[in-house]
Amino acid sequence: METTYRLSLHRFVVSQLSGNGIDADWLLGEVGIPEWTMDDGDIQVPSSAFTRLWEVAAKAVDDPILPVRLGCRFTLGAGGLCDYLFSTSPTIGEGLATVGPYISDISTNHRLSLIEEGNGDIKFGFEIIEGDDRARDLTHLWAVASLLGRPRRVAAGTFDAELVRLRQRAPRTYTDMYDLLGTRAIEFGAAEDSITFRAADMDVPLTTADPVLHGILEKVAATVPPPPALASAWVDQVAGALAEALIAGDASLDAVARRLMVGRRTLQRRLAEAGTTWRQELDRARLERLRRVDSGGAHLGPARQAEILGYAGPQSIRRAARRWESIAERRVSDAIILAMRA
Incomplete structure (x- = not known):
């Protein structure tokens, strides 16, 4: 079965790049995404298009860590129902706990694991289902950064990573990642792709918490089918x-x-x-x-x-x-x- 990504992710990336001088029509043409899809609500696009989008965009702006930059700017709503479940949760920890179970609403190409470390820190691990090493490297840079960028939008306090591990080799330039991810503990050539957060940060409240709406959304999430292909x-x-x-x-x-x-x-x-x-x-x-x-x-x-x-x-x-x-x-x-x- 072909894996997919939610079109709203592509729409977010294209809008960010077009705001920085990249022609949206040219970018869509290079990626092979029809222009009409940008106004076609929520549909699922083959995974190859999302990888191609990062390849073309990173080359166009000559920035190997572009997925990290844009992931840290993640706008709530681009992830659909999953984002709304997150933002209505009471704390960062409870919000992030909703991402794994509903990740298929964002993409069917990844598995997300949540592990509590011995000291109470929380580690999120990423696995790709369809794609080569290049696809994995690009999309996991995005995944790590967007998982961090999502809480930063609505957390009642600062929020940074404790540790980031990546299978890929270090890009030719990556020092900006220290500031973007809020940590110098970034390991390249690791055995896994993961991001670890401090235990204390999991209790940081979300300014958008809404328990009543969250309960309603949970019921909706149990019945709403995924976006059409x-x-x-x-x-x-x-x-x-x-x-x-x-x-x-x-x-x-x-x-x-x-x-x-x-x-x-x-x-x-x-x-x-x-x-x-x-x-x-x-x-x-x-x-x-x-x-x-x-x-x-x-x-x-x-x-x-x-x-x-x-x-x-x-x-x-x-x-x-x-x-x-x-x-x-x-x-x-x-x-x-x-x-x-x-």
Whole structure:
């Protein structure tokens, strides 16, 4: 199963970089993320895109510890429901304890462990599920820093790391990490990726604590499904583009691909990933357009129907109608079989 990251993380990174002179459209193009996704709410994007985002961004600004810088600026809300559960908790410790159980709402590509050390300090360990060493190094720099940046936003006091261990080799420049993470105890070439916090800091109150809202959010978290995958979001985008294309009079594959700013093969591949085809989506869009026109009380002849639906003529629409009837018959037949088996 392909692992993913919540799109709001990409949106946060892109917004931070665009505020520092990096062209957002260029960055999205380099990463391979469609521009429309930036305004498409919460969806899940393949893990490779998040790794690629850090690779391109770090190279563009010539900064090997860019994930640490941006992680320390983490804005609550970018992590979705997980962030709201954290911010409504009474203390840093109780807030951080919610991150592990609900991390899949942020990403399905990591496991987060929480270990209490012998002296009471709390260590969070990170493991990546899908990705090579480079992917692990970049995303764990981000993970360590964002786990620190999250409490700093709402803690009623200072909050720094006690110890940071990283498997990767030391970057060519990393001394800024001392100030960013609040500790000089940073070990490179370690056997694990982890960040340790002082036991006393776990009792620091959060200024946003709200026990009533937290209780409600916990109930919501138990029932809310994860954000949809990018593949299903593509189907919605194609439907919208097809509706516009039919009105404009050109609903060809190339025309719709241009509207979505992708190649025709990319569009077909995305639809296949979502379990559908170009022909199915085109037929669905045509049926929907015909329903809307008919609902207005219009009595359309075959020629006018063909024109509205983008067919060459009445003969083409008759062939499509037979195809639709065949699909409908199969669906009814399948439903009857299922009912008989129940």
